[in-house]
Amino acid sequence: MRKSEWSFTKILNRLKRLLMRYKQTSIKSHRRHPMEVHRIYPATVIRVIDGDSIILDFDVGFNLTKKNESCRLWGIDTAEIRGGTPETKAIGLLAKDYVKGMLPPGASVIAKTHRDKKGKFGRYLAQIEVGGIEINQTLLDRRLAIPYFGGSKDGKIEKHLANYEHHLKKGSFSLTARI
Template identity: 30%
Template sequence: MAAPHVARALLLVSWLWSGAAAPAVAAGPDYGQVRAVVVRVCDGDTVVVDIPEYPDVIGKAIRVRLTGLDAPELRDRSAEIRRAAQAARRAMETLLPPGTAVTLTGIRRDKYFRLDATISLDGRDVATVLAPAPGP
């Protein structure tokens, strides 16, 4: 049954999102806000988008990593972590299927030349939707 795996994945993502294991966000200029369209989901914290208002050379098939979310890695050595990563990717695919219009804010470049950004869907932060802040 997939429910226990999904629950574990969300718990792990929530723990990672809380800052317990997340590295500091890279310093650098903030490139503002832009509208984008999801092309595909890479994993639980990265998507590929097209930015229609930019020329294709800089706005087509751009990798964007969600700020504030660090999902388990699909290529981890641990089978349990890989299962959690697959569940996180499925959750992201459900929320952001190809063609979904999103807004990117707080855009920065990371050390892998991806964009780090807050991704919003209908005014809601996707990272918060996927891993709600732990409450009392």
Template identity: 35%
Template sequence: MTKHALLALCLFPVGLSSTVQASDPDSVVVDRVVSVYDGDTFRIDIEGWHNSVGKNIPVRVRGIDTPEIRGKCSEEKSHAKLAKEMTENRLYSAKVIRLHNIERGKYFRLIADVHMDGRSLADILLEHNLARAYNGKIKLDWCASPDGEKAIPNY
């Protein structure tokens, strides 16, 4: 093998990763899902980022709210478990997890659109009635609704 061919093979992965990063600077590929806390919050490692900002980093899914694990009522807690299980299943089975439109939120979390193999995690949770649309301001109570009906639908 010639020196030039060997050099090209060695530099190919570096050039490829630089091209991917440069083409979408507001997007990163998740190296590993560390843990899932609930339906809309999990921790990740991002390869190539310094350990202080790329290891065990909390992520919150943009645009949705899921029931809380430590909810106010038993229905909220049981639906929180379902949302967490859905998120775990989707994240851990995905071949590629990509974060888009990343920004910092409260508690040092990344707020991002989360896509697994091209599908939006937020859309999946909304489709299964395991999340509500959320604009980052006031969260609706999962245990009560203004009209006296159950706030959490039956499945």
């Protein structure tokens, strides 16, 4: 009897540790896709390409830097700013402007890489933190991005249009101001 109680406690503690690790590395509202954090790097922002792509200089340690590395924000998709409808362009530009405001050139950030290798388009996948704020999650919370973990993008236009409608009602932008 005593041995089974000890085993149960041991198993329970192990599950708690695993759960804590899982909570720390996933985007809060999308727990079924936990991020596998392989490396955490200090980095410097070079420029923002669009709402979910940036160029960083990674400090890899030992006074070595990987310069001008393209990085895609993991777990999200922002509307395209090239092609598409005026509505999707508008929400894409709003997302880009928000990211530019949060990550100006020269800003110091923390990049938590996913898989620590480049994806199919030659970009690192990462969660980006600046001043304790996780940019990936903030874009989702502010409805400037939609969840995306690879694979089919079926239904993404409808989700981007729903975000556009949300921001149009809020008065976040004027459609004719930027397009």
